[in-house]
Amino acid sequence: MKKFKRFACVALSAIIALLCLSPAFAVTGGDSLTISNPYANVDWDTVNQFKTALHTHTNASDGDPTLKQSIERHYETGFDIVATTDHGTVNYTWETPNENKFIRAVLKLIGRSEGELEYLGRSGSFDNGAAYTYSKEGDDDYLSLADGRRIMRVPYGIEQNAVSVNAHVNSWFVDFHNNSVTTYENAVRNVDRLGGVSVINHPGEYSKARYEIRSSEAYNEDTFAYKYFINKVASLINRYDSCIGIDINSKGDGRTRFDRILWDNLLERFADNGENVFAICSSDAHQLDKIDTGFIYALMPELNSASLRKSLESGCFFGASHCIGNPDELGQIAASLKEFYGEDELYSNVKAAYDEMQQRAADIESGKLDADDDLSVTYNVLDDRGYCTAQTQPMITSISVDNAEATVSIDTENALLVRWISNGKLILTQKADEARICLNDYKESLGNYVRAEVFGEGGIVYTQAFLINAEANKGASDPVDPGFVDLGIFDFLLGIFMNWKEILGRMI
Numbered sequence: 001m002k003k004f005k006r007f008a009c010v011a012l013s014a015i016i017a018l019l020c021l022s023p024a025f026a027v028t029g030g031d032s033l034t035i036s037n038p039y040a041n042v043d044w045d046t047v048n049q050f051k052t053a054l055h056t057h058t059n060a061s062d063g064d065p066t067l068k069q070s071i072e073r074h075y076e077t078g079f080d081i082v083a084t085t086d087h088g089t090v091n092y093t094w095e096t097p098n099e100n101k102f103i104r105a106v107l108k109l110i111g112r113s114e115g116e117l118e119y120l121g122r123s124g125s126f127d128n129g130a131a132y133t134y135s136k137e138g139d140d141d142y143l144s145l146a147d148g149r150r151i152m153r154v155p156y157g158i159e160q161n162a163v164s165v166n167a168h169v170n171s172w173f174v175d176f177h178n179n180s181v182t183t184y185e186n187a188v189r190n191v192d193r194l195g196g197v198s199v200i201n202h203p204g205e206y207s208k209a210r211y212e213i214r215s216s217e218a219y220n221e222d223t224f225a226y227k228y229f230i231n232k233v234a235s236l237i238n239r240y241d242s243c244i245g246i247d248i249n250s251k252g253d254g255r256t257r258f259d260r261i262l263w264d265n266l267l268e269r270f271a272d273n274g275e276n277v278f279a280i281c282s283s284d285a286h287q288l289d290k291i292d293t294g295f296i297y298a299l300m301p302e303l304n305s306a307s308l309r310k311s312l313e314s315g316c317f318f319g320a321s322h323c324i325g326n327p328d329e330l331g332q333i334a335a336s337l338k339e340f341y342g343e344d345e346l347y348s349n350v351k352a353a354y355d356e357m358q359q360r361a362a363d364i365e366s367g368k369l370d371a372d373d374d375l376s377v378t379y380n381v382l383d384d385r386g387y388c389t390a391q392t393q394p395m396i397t398s399i400s401v402d403n404a405e406a407t408v409s410i411d412t413e414n415a416l417l418v419r420w421i422s423n424g425k426l427i428l429t430q431k432a433d434e435a436r437i438c439l440n441d442y443k444e445s446l447g448n449y450v451r452a453e454v455f456g457e458g459g460i461v462y463t464q465a466f467l468i469n470a471e472a473n474k475g476a477s478d479p480v481d482p483g484f485v486d487l488g489i490f491d492f493l494l495g496i497f498m499n500w501k502e503i504l505g506r507m508i
Contacts, residue, residue, distance in 0.1 A: 033439060035408060036467040037401040038276065038315040042299050044398035049297040050080040052308070052317075055159070055170050055201065055250065055282035056291065059115045060099045061086035062107050063286045066118035067094060070291070071143065072126040075151060077292040077387065081308060083154035085170050088162025088177050094120045094141065094153055095134055102179055103162050140305050152303050159201065160187035164489070168201040170247075170282075173309055183489050184236055192240040197312055199280055200233060200246045202255050203262055210255040211371065213361040215328045218258035219265055225494040230265050231484040232491065237266070237277055238479050244312055245278035248462065250294045251285070252378055253325035260326065264424035266479070267465050271448035274473035278312075278464055281319035289386030294321040297395075297461070318396055319462040322388055323380040327357040330379055333455055336417050336429045346416075346457055353379040381458055394432075394456030401466065408450065408466055409436040415456040423447035432456070439468070448473060 057063030058070050065073070067084060071094065074082050084091040088103035097117040107113035120143065125131045131146040141153040160169040161182055169187040174196025178186060184200065191198045204210040204218075207229040212218040221227045237243050246266070248259045266277045281294035297318045300307040311317050324330055331354045337347040356377045363369040381390035392414035400409045410418055415432035427442050432454065439446055449465040467473075487494075 032469075033406050033443075034403055034469055034471065035401045035406065035439065036276075036470045037399065037408075038464045038466070039299070039399045040401070041314075042316060042399075043301075047299050047301065048303070049318075049395070050300055050303060050308075051078055052081040052083075052296045052298045053079050053283060053285075053291070054083050054154070054157075054172070054199075054280055054296060055085050055247070055284045056082060057086055057159075057284070057286045058084060058117075059113055060084075060089050060097075060117055061103060061159075061162070062112040065288050066115065068118045068120055068126070069288065070285070071120065071151070072128060072130075073288045073291045073386070075126070075130065075143075075145065075149070076128065079151060079295070080149075080303065081152045081154060081298065083157035083170075083172055085157040085159045085172075087159050088179060089158060090175055090177050091153070091155075091157045092175075094143065095122060100162075100177070100179070106163065138304075142303075150303065152305065152308075154308065155305055156196070160191070160198075166206040167489075168206070169198050169243075170201050171196045171198040172312075173197050173305070181489065184232070185486065185488065188236050188240050188243045192242040196242060197309060198240075198243045200236070200243065201282075202247050202250050202259070202284060203229075203233065204255045204257070204259045207262070209258045209262070212258060213364055213371075213375065215258060215261060215326065219261045221265070227481075228484075228487075228491065228494055230262065230269075231481050232486055233262070234266055234269055234479045235484060235486060237270070242313075244315075245280070247282055247284075248279040248319060249281040249321040249323070249460075251283060251290050252293050252323045252380065253321060254375075254378065257325035257327075257375075257378075260329075261424060264421065267449050267451070268423055268447055269477075269479035271465065271467050271470070272473060272477045273475065273479055274467065274470040275479070276315060276449075276465055276467055276470075278315045278317075279319055279462060280317075281321045281462065287386075289382070289384065292382060292386055292388055293323050293380075294319070296320065315464040317464070320393075320459065322382055322390070322459040323378050324460055325357075325375065325378040327354055327361065327375070330354040330357065332419070332426055332429070333417065336419075340431050341416065350379055353377055388458065390456075390458035392456060393458035394454050394461050396454055396461055396463065399463070406439045407436055408439070408452070410452055410454065410463070411435070412454055412456075414458065415454045415461075417455040419453040419455065420450055421453065422450045 058067045089100040120134045123133045133144050143151040154172050161167045167184045171191040174194040209218040219226045248263050263279050270277050283293045285291040298311040299316045334351040357375045360375045394415040395413045398411040412432045418430050418435035420428040420437050448468045451465040452463045454461040
């Protein structure tokens with residue numbers, strides 16, 4: 001009897017302990033849950049969030065503004081870091097003209113580059129009257145303004161594959177370019193070999209997902225061309241660690257409005273193998289009014305290129321955009337704004353953009369309108385000159401992960417909604433001041449990652465993904481399908497063939 005009592009006491013104690021600790025035993029596929037936080041090493045009390053432009057153009061290639069005009073507008077719109085990434089043209093300095101004469105001659109021949117080059121010199125002033133000096137400090141170049149602000153130039157910025165068919169790759173920190181008709185593989189491999197960092201630009205342009213009008217069709221793996229493209233990008237990221245990921249929102253989000261779907265496809269594949277894929281936002285600005293469309297917030301202790309590189313390689317940054325062009329996302333955001341805040345002016349603006357997108361899509365499907373490469377509608381807060389009209393820009397001020405409780409919490413400023421996504425599905429939307437998700441509550445719909453999107457009047461901010469059970473999943477699967485063969489320079493034909501009607505319609 002005493003043995004039985006002792007057994008009962010032990011058993012009861014064990015049950016009570018399990019109940020008390022139950023959040024730590026959240027399961028995905030029957031295993032305990034551990035969350036990897038890409039922001040784990042950030043000291044939120046001291047870290048700086050530097051507004052960073054990673055992809056911009058001037059008239060040294062096919063941009064409209066001179067370099068001086070471009071930097072002036074970046075200064076006016078609050079940037080701390082700027083990469084000048086002209087096509088096929090490595091950026092060595094902002095002080096004196098810096099061009100690839102071959103690339104500029106080719107672009108001039110087809111009417112895509114004009115005007116004299118205008119650089120900064122050692123000192124001067126912008127047209128807006130702001131005085132500056134330009135100097136080198138150690139390995140970095142800085143533009144110092146009279147009002148005390150400084151802008152850092154990113155070393156060796158370039159958009160690779162200038163004369164190729166949309167196989168565009170941005171790279172930084174390494175002196176490399178190739179003037180021939182070449183491939184993603186060539187750019188990513190050589191940047192990796194020489195010790196740089198790269199990202200695949202606006203993939204919707206190359207995959208032709210930009211021609212889709214419904215999210216259900218974009219990057220649908222039942223379509224051979226999309227499955228091929230997903231595998232192609234996965235293969236590059238898998239083989240070259242220096243290729244950190246893809247661009248998911250650029251230049252007003254017309255071409256990239258479905259590229260969050262591609263990001264989620266890649267995250268599913270890599271997270272199942274315990275690995276992450278990072279996403280940037282950029283302006284890809286060829287005109288002054290596009291400069292403030294997309295950017296990143298780099299979380300760094302100080303303003304130098306070594307810290308920026310570490311930020312990019314570790315995923316310690318947020319993508320951000322003043323523009324959203326995805327109709328499904330806008331429909332969800334509008335519904336949540338109405339639920340939490342009522343039918344106010346912001347709700348009306350978002351809902352109007354969504355309704356116009358839906359109507360345009362229906363008109364295209366019915367033949368009333370010709371197919372377009374984007375819906376020509378977006379939620380954005382930029383005026384005709386490209387200046388932000390919103391009173392507030394959403395910001396993430398801290399992130400904390402509690403593995404004992406299986407929670408991720410986000411603190412924000414100027415935000416209204418936090419949206420949680422896993423395996424490409426929206427699993428929860430919360431008011432921004434209540435942004436805390438317990439992953440145990442979503443284990444039925446949860447994959448091996450979760451990511452967050454923070455929405456406010458001024459646009460959207462994207463976190464990198466929080467991986468689930470990353471260590472346990474290391475080596476568990478291959479992100480690339482068995483038997484995948486990269487067709488190299490000829491694979492652009494897949495996208496053209498898949499969308500030949502839309503492309504022909506635009507040509508006509």
